[in-house]
Amino acid sequence: MDLGLLIILGGSAALSLGGGWVCISRWSRIRHLQDTPTSRIRSAAQGYVELVGILRPLGDVPLIAPLSGELCLWWRYRIEEYRSNGKRSSWSVVERGVSEGWLRLADATGECLIDPRGAEVRPAFRRVWSGSLRHPRGMPLRGLRGLLGIGRRYRYCEERLHADEPLYAIGDFRTTGGGRQGLDLATARKQVISEWKGEYAGLLQRFDSNGDGQLDEAEWRRVRLAAGLEAEERHRHASTGPAQHRLARPTERLPFVLSSHGEEVLARRYRWQALGGALMCLAGALLLSAKLA
Template sequence: MHPGQVFTLILAAALCVGGAWICIGRWSRARHLLDTPTSRIRSAAQGYVELVGVLRELMVPQPMAPLTGERCLWWRYRIEEYRSNGKRSSWSVVERGVSEAWLRLADATGECLIDPRGAEVHPAFRKVWTGDLRHPRGVAPNGWLGLFSIGKRYRYTEERLHEGEPLYALGDFRTSGGGRQGLDLQSAKRDVIRQWKGDFAGLLQRFDSNADGQLDEQEWSRVRLAARLEAEDRHRESSAAPALHQLGQPGEALPFVLSSHGEEVLTQRFYWQAAGGALMCLAGAVWLASQLGVTAW
């Protein structure tokens, strides 16, 4: 078997495996969307949840989209350069970036902060245009003029999320404050003692009643009692604070999805992508079989 045949076999196998991976991954995402019920922010259980609401501005300056300078809540961009060597030409990515600014999602029951890092984001706003400069200046041209690429060296893509847009979110939900956390008294007490030991001189000053430079059993009993009372006080203070809801990337291998489109649109998109992956897998399998001389008979 000569090197060309080996390369063809590897390419066919890669097409088959890659298609199967896309099919399984996209199908799994669609099933997670359908199988996870929509929760309200105020009453959502801790863990993996699905939320639907409207994006609101945080009490900080809004991010600026790097290519157009437009105000938004989140952005992603890509710059491609047109390259040609005489025989073949293509667009190659020379720069890309994505916002890490936190988002604020609101529904009828409350608000939730979202850390978008690691999320698969599907914004409704997407603009593609071309130009002669590595970094464009000003607002992107409208209509077909922005895609007219003859003589243009660079192609720009910018995606954004804006205030007031609907947002579908699927990820790991956590709440702090508001009396939602239970108290593990033994663990909390150990944390307090560990913190006090970091300033052992101060610990001796407070509890070394006989001034011998060390803590005996009776003095350690006082330390443990004081630590328990301190842990209870800290828990009461944190419980009295307003509830803070946050959504982020799940720790397990679960999808983290943010989208301006609803569940139905996303699910259909994932199913179509899964079907495309299945066709790739089938094409790769047929190609591989033909190269190996395998027939269906």
Template sequence: MDFATLLAFVAAAGLCVAGGWVWVSRWSRIRHLQDTPTSRIRSAAQGYVELVGVLRESGATPLTAPLSGQPCLWWRYRIEEYGGASERRSWRVIERGTSEAWLRLADASGECLIDPRGAEVLPAWRRVWTGDQRHPRGLPAHGWLDWLNGGRQYRYVEERLHAGEPLYAIGEFRTVGGGRQGLDQERAQAEVIRQWKGDFAGLLQRFDRNGDGQLDEQEWRHVRLAAGLEAEDRHRTASSAPATAHLARPQQAQPFVLSSHGEEVLARRFYWQAAAGALACLGGALWLALQLGVSGW
């Protein structure tokens, strides 16, 4: 088998596998979106839920989008540079970033804080423009006319979520505080000890009674006892606080999606992506079969 044939085999197999993955992952998202009923925040069950509401200001320091300098609640950006060999010049990503500030979703029944880390965020606001500096000084003054001007060495992509916008959210729902959570003593104690180990010098100062620079078995028993008491105290404090609803990335392999678009729009988008993945998988399989036939396998 020559190198060209081997390369064709690899490309066909890669196309088949990649298309199959897109097909399965997009179809899984469709099923989760359609099979999960929309819940009210106040009455939502603990676990995987679907919420629909409006974004509100969180009360924390307002965010500013890094490229446009405009206020928002969430941002994601990408900077690309046009370069490479004269015959193979193309856009390549040189910088990207995503905000991690929590969002506040409200519906008619209550409010929910959302940790966007790990979410597939699909905002309605998206802008693409070009310029001759790596970091732009805000949005272009003339919008699409910027493409007709010179200086297109860099391309900027910015996406944002704003207060007052609708938001569709599906993820892991938990209510924290309000005395609703039981104490997992062993896990909470281990977490306290882990935090204390982050300042090992302070840990030695508190529990190294013989001053030998290490903790023996008896001293570790004192550490565990103190950590258990600390864990109980933290639990009492958290339980006395008002109940707060949180939405975050599921621990299981379930979609975590935040979108300015409704469920129908998302399902339609995922349908098209699943169909494209299925066609790519089929095309890769046919190409692979053709290569096997040509090779006489």
């Protein structure tokens, strides 16, 4: 079997497997979006939930998009440079970035903070334009550096979320305070003991009764008892505060999506992507079978 045939067979198999993965993953997303009912923030259950609300500013410090300089609540950008090498030319990414600041979502019942890290974000605002500077807000270079930059072409892409925009969000929902969360005493006690071990000299000063520089079994029992009481006190203190709701990336392999578009628009896009994946899988399988025949 020659090298060319091996390359074709490998490419066909990769196309088929990649297309199958895209099809299955997109249909799985559709199922999770459609099977998860929309919840109200105040009454949402702990765990995987779907929320719909309006974005509100968080804090007094405005967030500025790096390429356009416009005010927003979240941004993502990409800078590409047009490169030509003989007969081949293409756009190559030279810089990209995404904001990681938290978002504040509000509905008629309450507010929820959203950690966007790890989310698939699909904003309604997307702008693409071009220019001759590496950074569209930069000053033109002078002298030799400016002459060397003549003829360079850059393409900029910026996506943003803004205040007062609707947002669809699905992810892991957790509430602290407000007396809603239960106490896992064993876990909370371990956390307290771990903090105390960070200041081991202070731990010895409090619990080393015989002054031998170490904690025996009886002294460790006192440590665990005191840590349990400390954990319960912290829980009581946290429960008396107002409820704070947060949405973040699920620990399981579940979709974490933030979108300016509603569920139906997202489901429609995923259906088209699933169809494209199925066609890729079929094309790869047909090509592979034709070459092996």
